[in-house]
Amino acid sequence: MALTDLSMLELAAKLAAGALSSVEATRACLARAAQVDGKVKAFLRLDEKGALAAAEASDARRKAGNPASPLDGVPIGLKDIFLTEGVETTCASRILxxxxPPYDATVVSLLKQAGLPIMGKLNMDEFAMGSSTESSAYGPTHNPWALDRTPGGSSGGSAAAVAAREVFGALGTDTGGSIRQPAALTNLVGLKPTYGRVSRYGVIAFASSLDQVGPMARTVADTAALLQLIARHDPLDSTSAPVEAPDYREDLEGGVRGLKLGVPREYFIDGMDPEVEATVREALRDYERMGATLVEVSLPHTKYALATYYLLAPxxxxxxxxxxxxxxxGLxxxxxxxxxxxxxxxxxxGFGAEVKRRIMLGTYALSAGYYDxxxxxxxxxxxxxxxDFSRAFEQVDAILSPTSPVPAFKLGEKADDLLAMYLMDVFTLPCNLAGIPGLSLPCGFTKSNLPIGLQILGKPFDEARMLRIARAFEREHDFTRRLAPV
Amino acid sequence: MKLTIEQVRHVANLARLSLTPEEEQRYATQLSAVLDAVAQLQELDVSGVEPTSHATLASSLLREDVTRPSLPPEKGLANAPVKMGTSFAVPKIIE
Structure with a gap:
């Protein structure tokens, strides 16, 4: 097993035991990036110097028996939407x-304080507007599971870098599915926390009532550990909630026996890929077998979510x-x-076609006479x-659905079909509109070995229970141990 | 619903985008298609429904109004495309 194939917590255990150094782990990531990123194109820029300096400092702390956090020394990557002091930040746009940036985003400061070397900045759709990374001004990212396909978007660079083992984990942002859909398409766990759970100070804004920061990693426990470092109130973000975060790993092995899991009938629609539907239904049966009760629920306004989103977000x-x-x-x-x-x-x-299109649409929707x-x-x-969600959560503890209606599609396939591209977010964006947390979990593969994601939606600030539900499934399968063939 | 070129130009002006004639044509068509799709919301009765602004809190939180250090001018100006002393310089405002 290569060093870079370890999970974040496996690496952290080796760092804690002195069996490996953070400098070795960081160099292994740099070597891996040199080997595969010419094909994957996840990075917009590497920060070799900064990462190695942080790794050396981490090794000194570990040696002194004084680690800054459980993940001290574990190299990670950042979507290029997070301000990083002294390191170019473009949001994948020519205009930036x-x-x-003259300062760090709050989440970047938190990760630095926790001792994680930041390997660099990862590709995305321009200003996070897109579902495939194809709207990046610097060219698309390729899916490590099939290089002619998209890793999803907008956090596609983050997803591809983690799936290709160029980094051990990453942060993304999710406005309508931008963490969960790429996680589903690259066999990762991706979590969009509750609106207000994680600070957006220093995160380049797209749609402020919807944007949220979250972790992307290869396992459920890694996702929980990374969330733990960033889930806290920030007085610099007035939308940040003064809610204390629980210990996200404490109850991870608690299982699902006795839990009620909702299955929304509106989320199993015509046009869904049959392999996705069959795989997700199989996952639902697994949950039943593990002792959960499935309850059919209805979210009757689901069909209006796409239209609502495509007015509010632009x-x-x-x-x-x-x-x-x-x-x-900027420019x-x-x-x-x-x-x-x-x-x-x-x-x-400075702006690309998709960004201009959304600015035009949004300006029109806000212009005199049209606001109401x-x-x-x-x-x-x-x-x-x-x-709809509040009512459903009176009956159930969490809601299960597919994350994306289709597996990874070919680059270029939907580039000319605006509404088909917008449909990629049909299962993920209601969660942003409701402000609730959503998680995507690897739940199987198509016959041609493309990953499929199961979405778990939870009550506000109920991330710990969602992670526990995800972990129960992960434990019974080997999906999150499977590595992309790149 | 079909947007006219004049409407597109008006919106582009509001958004401060100097679109090319090809873009004006393209956005007229594409925005019309999106507006047709979102017209679906008109069929819902929303009378008596409160709009959502913050999805999980009753309102945003304000912090105490205490002074704290902000960026020094040279750091704030470091990315300026053109600067003059401690100011951002812009082209002629009155034409």
């Missing part, structure tokens, strides 16, 4: 090319992306005459969608 994005104006950072069209032309030309050249009909109405429908 060359931008060197509207908020059009407002958030107004800051990219060529004045304070400026230098040949423009006058301020107005400079704004228009900078944004025209579009944005306000969508916010009200959002309330109905939240109420």
């Amino acid at each position: 090319q060359g931008f060197i 509207a908020e994005a059009s407002s958030n992306l107004a800051r990219y104006d060529g004045v304070r950072y 400026r069209a230098k040949d423009a005459k006058g301020l107005r032309e400079m704004y228009g030309q900078t944004r025209e050249r 009909a579009y944005y306000l109405r969508a916010q009200k429908v959002r309330t109905l969608i939240r109420q």
